[in-house]
Amino acid sequence: MAGVDYLADERNKAEFDVNEMKIVWAGSRHAFELSDRISRLVASDPAFRKDNRPMLSRKELFKNTLRKTAHAWKRINELRLTEEEANKLRFYVDEPAFADLHWGMFVPAIKGQGTDEQHQKWLPLAYKMQIIGCYAQTELGHGSNVQGLETTATFDPQTDEFIIHSPTLTSSKWWPGGLGKVSTHAVVYARLITDGKDHGVHGFIVQLRSLDDHSPLPGIIVGDIGMKFGNGAYNTMDNGVLRFDHVRIPRNQMLMRVSQVTREGKYKQSNVPRQLVYGTMVYVRQVIVSDASYALSRAVCIATRYSCVRRQFGSQNGGAETQVIDYKTQQNRLFPLLASAYAFRFVSEWLKWLYTDVMQRLQANDFSTLPEAHACTAGLKSLTTSATADGIEECRKLCGGHGYLCSSGLPELFAVYVPACTYEGDNTVLLLQVARFLMKTVSQLGSGKKPVGTISYMEQAEHLMKCRCEVQRAEDWLKPSVILEVFEARATRMSVACAQNLSKFANPEEGFSELLADLVEAAIAHCQLIVVSKFIEKLRQDIPGKGVKQVLGMLCNIYALHILHKNLGDFVSTGCITSKQASLANEQLRSLYSQVRPNAVALVDSFNYTDHFLGSVLGRYDGNVYPNLYEEAWKDPLNDSVVPDGYHEYIRPILKQQLRTARL
Amino acid sequence: MAGVDYLADERNKAEFDVNEMKIVWAGSRHAFELSDRISRLVASDPAFRKDNRPMLSRKELFKNTLRKTAHAWKRINELRLTEEEANKLRFYVDEPAFADLHWGMFVPAIKGQGTDEQHQKWLPLAYKMQIIGCYAQTELGHGSNVQGLETTATFDPQTDEFIIHSPTLTSSKWWPGGLGKVSTHAVVYARLITDGKDHGVHGFIVQLRSLDDHSPLPGIIVGDIGMKFGNGAYNTMDNGVLRFDHVRIPRNQMLMRVSQVTREGKYKQSNVPRQLVYGTMVYVRQVIVSDASYALSRAVCIATRYSCVRRQFGSQNGGAETQVIDYKTQQNRLFPLLASAYAFRFVSEWLKWLYTDVMQRLQANDFSTLPEAHACTAGLKSLTTSATADGIEECRKLCGGHGYLCSSGLPELFAVYVPACTYEGDNTVLLLQVARFLMKTVSQLGSGKKPVGTISYMEQAEHLMKCRCEVQRAEDWLKPSVILEVFEARATRMSVACAQNLSKFANPEEGFSELLADLVEAAIAHCQLIVVSKFIEKLRQDIPGKGVKQVLGMLCNIYALHILHKNLGDFVSTGCITSKQASLANEQLRSLYSQVRPNAVALVDSFNYTDHFLGSVLGRYDGNVYPNLYEEAWKDPLNDSVVPDGYHEYIRPILKQQLRTARL
Incomplete structure (x- = not known):
């Protein structure tokens, strides 16, 4: 029955040109062709298989995501994909990962809030992923109210450094994706303090982990915040917790496009409009x-x-x-x-x-x-x-x-x-x-x-x-x-x-x-x-x-x-x-x-989704749902054995009225 | 800080008698006291711990549920709990399990649809859990439309038996809880056919697994239908799939309270009102x-x-x-x-x-x-x-x-x-x-x-x-x-x-x-x-x-x-x-x-829920949320090691620009 289209009747009923609609949906012929090509590339690469995701334990799931992300980056480089193509590839891989934050938040934050010198220093490293960054804004006690963040960045004029510190438990950075296990760097948002004065929240580039062995740098406690909603889902991401104990960074790691701190510790605004x-x-x-x-x-x-x-x-x-x-x-x-x-x-x-x-x-x-x-x-x-x-x-x-x-x-x-x-x-x-x-x-x-x-x-x-x-x-x-x-x-x-x-x-x-x-x-x-x-x-x-x-x-x-x-x-x-x-x-x-x-x-x-991207037995293009639903069931680990693990300890003693003496 | 109530101010604001409201919520003083006693019993028993549930793999999770269910049944017997108390205990254990279907569907189906002789034969076995039963109604192709079920039960007057059969793939029983891995018996709903005539859907008691070694009986294919929505959640239940290949059962295993098939294969209605x-x-x-x-x-x-x-x-x-x-x-x-x-x-x-x-x-x-x-x-x-x-x-x-x-x-x-x-x-x-x-x-x-x-x-x-x-x-x-x-x-x-x-x-x-x-x-x-x-x-x-x-x-x-x-x-x-x-x-x-x-x-x-039952760091009675949220995070398996499994294979090669030669 391979190749039979159970929805052919439905497709024949259509009163419009599906191929033209695909272009309308994609936004342009160029966008459609790019999308179509990249989605097939991903769907045909067994390394991007995702149907087993819900059954994996957290550690297996996460390691698997690391593998896919590395593979995606390898393919992006091998195929010399453009930025647009690379983004589409990550989109069709369809698995939240640290790279999303690196490209989507870390790089843009430096681009948007960094000076030209900062761009020259950091962007080449980031573009090659010689450093991997995340965006550390939200804290255990503050999400919506950004102005209420508690982490401090105190300028020390003696050493020309900022001291990044988490003064309270609730000031722990909490939620940033990619922070928990992967990022080597972060843009950290903290209250800027110079000479005892609080200038509000600003961004700082902070190295978190050693580039040699990946261990957290002194004064830094960092980890994953634990399981989130659903099987697979966002558990592929290492959303993290981060605490600073008086961590020192050079003054030039404050993102200074809009405001600066001078060598003398003076706080200044540049003439770049804040509205940017x-x-x-x-x-x-x-x-x-x-x-x-x-x-x-x-x-x-x-x-x-x-x-x-x-x-x-x-x-x-x-x-x-x-x-x-x-x-x-x-x-x-x-x-x-x-x-x-x-x-x-x-x-x-x-x-x-x-x-x-x-x-x-x-x-x-x-x-x-x-x-x-x-x-x-x-x-x-x-x-x-x-x-x-x-x-x-x-x-x-x-x-x-x-x-x-x-x-x-x-x-x-x-x-x-x-x-x-x-x-x-x-x-x-x-x-x-x-x-x-x-x-x-x-x-x-x-x-x-x-x-x-x-x-x-x-x-x-x-x-x-x-x-x-x-x-x-x-x-x-x-x-x-x-x-x-x-x-x-x-x-x-x-x-x-x-x-x-x-x-x-x-x-x-x-x-x-x-x-x-x-x-x-x-x-x-x-x-x-x-x-x-x-x-x-x-x-x-x-x-x-x-x-x-x-x-x-x-x-x-x-x-x-x-x-x-x-x-x-x-x-x-x-x-x-x-x-x-x-x-x-x-x-x-x-x-x-x-x-x-x-x-x-x-x-x-007209959405032009591959079966790989949809990831649904019910939504299969060919409509051949029931045999596949049936096949899928047998893949569950519980079906590895006919008699389940635990039968002898926990089921048989019930049936045989031997619970009184059973060790549970 | 142990014992500090961070919500004390809130509790002091109340303008009504909380203890009286607890009784209103429970329905009566008796119901409140029973509920209160049983919920504390469950909460204080470490065997019923559930905070690790979302992190367990399917097999671990399921085995754990088998253990809890056996432990619960043991305690119910040791403490000689009444039916009401036993129900409450299962409620507060708060983990879907095969026993829910045994007590909630299998036993009531026999009670409601069985004759007196059937009660005498089957209920004592079920009450002692010498057999464990489930309720096999829905099929792969039919849920809402019960009258559309396809499984057949054909009377064979030669042998005085019914032949239970799954004529199509879509007639596979699908979803019944407790079926996948545990139940020894099921009430199976099938189209009754006598002498070539279809009398519509009726219930039959069918043994599925050997009481000696738990293996499925000849002609029976049975297994779990796979992972469902969420971490932990309903994955503790072995919702099952079941196919029959001409499985024979004695005539007296049709539930005959409302309608009967005689030795000669004649279909009769009793005078018991169907409205029951x-x-x-x-x-x-x-x-x-x-x-x-x-x-x-x-x-x-x-x-x-x-x-x-x-x-x-x-x-x-x-x-x-x-x-x-x-x-x-x-x-x-x-x-x-x-x-x-x-x-x-x-x-x-x-x-x-x-x-x-x-x-x-x-x-x-x-x-x-x-x-x-x-x-x-x-x-x-x-x-x-x-x-x-x-x-x-x-x-x-x-x-x-x-x-x-x-x-x-x-x-x-x-x-x-x-x-x-x-x-x-x-x-x-x-x-x-x-x-x-x-x-x-x-x-x-x-x-x-x-x-x-x-x-x-x-x-x-x-x-x-x-x-x-x-x-x-x-x-x-x-x-x-x-x-x-x-x-x-x-x-x-x-x-x-x-x-x-x-x-x-x-x-x-x-x-x-x-x-x-x-x-x-x-x-x-x-x-x-x-x-x-x-x-x-x-x-x-x-x-x-x-x-x-x-x-x-x-x-x-x-x-x-x-x-x-x-x-x-x-x-x-x-x-x-x-x-x-x-x-x-x-x-x-x-x-x-x-x-x-x-x-x-x-x-x-006034709901009188224990912290165990609530199972929520955010909903803790004492309101001491943040330190506990922080502690909870570190329990995630990803935090077992500071440097994550997969670093050497998949992160370091990115950072060191060695992906080209890496084995992914």
Whole structure:
């Protein structure tokens, strides 16, 4: 039966050109070809096998990751891969490892915060991996509140050194990936103290381990912080703990691009704008939003294919049962997630553009769009990662009981993904930053300061506060202008309502604290509007390929109308739509589900994921699920012997009523 | 510092009698004392240690579970524990094991479906565990649709035997707990075939393994289905796969209480009402709802205590930072879950009553309340398990980054809990059963057939369709009668709207399929009303103890108003409340959060969980989190050596630029 495609019927139903959709998903023909080539390279290399991951003990798992990382680095060098290709390779190897932090955080921190001399000294070493670095910011007692970090870096003018020290247990660095067992160096964030004065948190390059024998340097205690959520998953990473006992580093290892300490111990600011750090933040968050679309699309791909394979109930006259994807309950949970994967993909592409725009403006000392760009990236990071974490688990449940097996791939995908809701800004804390920005924008309405970018809709606040939705028939809900207006009206009205409630408090900060929950909801409304509007913008572009634009249009409407339904209270209670219009939206949604249905498998095929990358028996391209699920079971170590280890000590004495005398 | 209580300040703030609340939570003084005694017994026995569970390999983990199970059974016999005490002991050992299925499914199946002679033969063996049994129903290809099972039991009149056979790969039994490695016997569900005629699915007692050496009997292939979600978690259980190749069993091993096959191969029904099986179903689901309250309360206990320990932001003049529990965003996520834990506890107590009521009626051949009891337990199983699964993950996120560590206890709690959303009825499938019942009830309104029990509110459908909520001030939302009426009105209006939409379809089944998503929402509205109304009923009882009833009243209002807020679209779009009233509800909710705040730690102390049972460094009773988190980290196997295994092969060659020649 090798080579039989059990999903061929599904693929034949598609009403659009899958190859063109693959290019839309990838972002460009170049991106598609690169991605396709590298993913096959990884999938065909047995060194990157990962199906045994959940069964390995922590030590085996970690050693295995070390091996894969070395192999990947070897291949990158042998094949002379570009940076873009190397990144894709690490992406498709699909196993968190110290190298992610070295390339993703350590190198960028030096690049962004180091001086030219520091670049010349450290970057060549880092580029060749002659040193391996991590990013040591968070502490046992402080994560979200970076300004509360306790580690100190005290300047000693006698020796021209900084003394790095962990004054308390809670000041132990805690969580940095790659720190626990591998990194030779770290960018350590510590309170800079000169002459008894605290200048706040700054970054320092600190060597942690000997380059000769890898042992920790004097004064340094370092180790792994222990097991994390899930089988395999993030346990391939050596997230670490680190304590300093008066460790001395030369003065020139403080990252001095923005501020300096002189030989005399004087603290100075350079004329480099501090706002540059926001550029990095926009970049990192764009990557996170992009990763959200990849993670969610993997889960959706698995759940969609298996929902076509799986049949349950509805057999008539002994015929085949109904494919579970044909149930409206399944569609109502699955298709909005499929639409979300595409929506997040497009908004992350737009964020890429935003990043270049922000960087160009920063170079030109134009900081005017920065608050808006900052709020928008913070909000989108929060929105997409929360939706993706929930969405993966929903996809797992959509696979029924079998989704609970590691061989479905979904448990590990969930476990490895969820920290994205917490790292690089806790999702709730980020939404409050968006809310502050919204309140500021509302307070400036009519002041002559024009709202820009994603918040520019507030310019029409007056209209949006009183406009009435014109929908009279279900089809009216297909008009982008109608959808945009109700989303803009809802976001505006929720922000304005919060602002009005805030104004009732004598102390604004007290009011803000009291109304936090409402403010979070207003922020979410704003962010959902951004995603919807960027999807609509995408559809205004020229998109070639038979049926491609049409089916993307369906997904855009599904995304918007599903969000509307899930947050109906917002829309109806602010008077943006009537309950009659809400039920027309529901009617339209059902009709859209029927339209998307024949395209479902082709829409997930368009992600172009190899079976290796998906890592799921349920999501196999060929749909040949059950024989493989059955085969997979026998690989469990428990099946090494027919009679289990422990039978003689613990089962037989029960059966033979000999427990009283058994040694347990 | 041993013995210091870092949460003492929190405990001193409580405004109610914690000891009395413990009794309310447990259900009675007897239940409290039993629970307290058994939980301490387990916690103090080093054989039941579980903190190392996430680090064990599958084989070590499983062997360890066998040891604990044998030890538990030994202690149960030594201490001559009652059945109630033995159940509690297994509960507090807190490790899924084959014995759960033996006692929870195998024994009850024989009791419920076996004849008197079968009881006499099999139960004594099972009670002494001279045989160990499991419950083999689900197959690789069929879970939800029990009537679609493929395994056959064909009567052979020649030999007076049944031939049990697995005709296809998808007919392999798949998932039964205890099957994979331990059970000697199983109740196997198979299609009964006599003389070529298929009589549907029936239960059969089948021996699987030799009682001499534990090897599978001829014709039987049996093994474990492999790793499942999470570290430790359900991997302690040997969920199994089982195939039969024409295995013969004597005729008297068909469970014959309800239907029989005679020596001649004639199929007969006895006069025992088939409805008796519903009694068992009500019982099992009551246990599941009760377990939901325990699982959710554990997560809430951990998150509440750690939210008091953890401080972030808000330091003024160098003082302590703000306890995260004081943020309204934290309260808005945490307190509704605290309220839900209590709400589920009380509704499960009521379900216990419902079970005895149903059983008494069945004995008296009164089947009138059965459809309502069935719908109500199906719905509550679905509602509480979904809310609990989501709630545990929310609690994990409420603990920030540290919730991702296994030592927080939350990852394992989530992973071990989530299958409850799928087993004993997939939660969506169950809600559709509720929806069918609701549509039937609506169709019978005015027909003279009076709705009973939890659906009796529909008697006032006429009033509920047009009533207007009287709330004018935030305090009005504290009135139970107001809350009940809006929940009843919402549930009625959603059901009636579905019924009206259904009536537009020529083919009712087609309409039902098309409107599945709306029907699910109507069912949820009905179930949420049940939980709210049972909480309110509980508060009408006499509850002794200073402040106990008052603080429970706050929780009841939080539960109801939070549900109202989360489902605002339902309430507003059906005209049950106005948007003005919605914002008054929000205002009241904020005020309730402030009132509950000082009682938060005492409310989770009232669960009376030992640190052993909680299994969480973050949730420790004494709040001494950070030093213990730090200690815990060093126990990871990766920290056995300072330089990790793999350094010489895979790290050093990178650093020394010797990868080209390295053997990877």
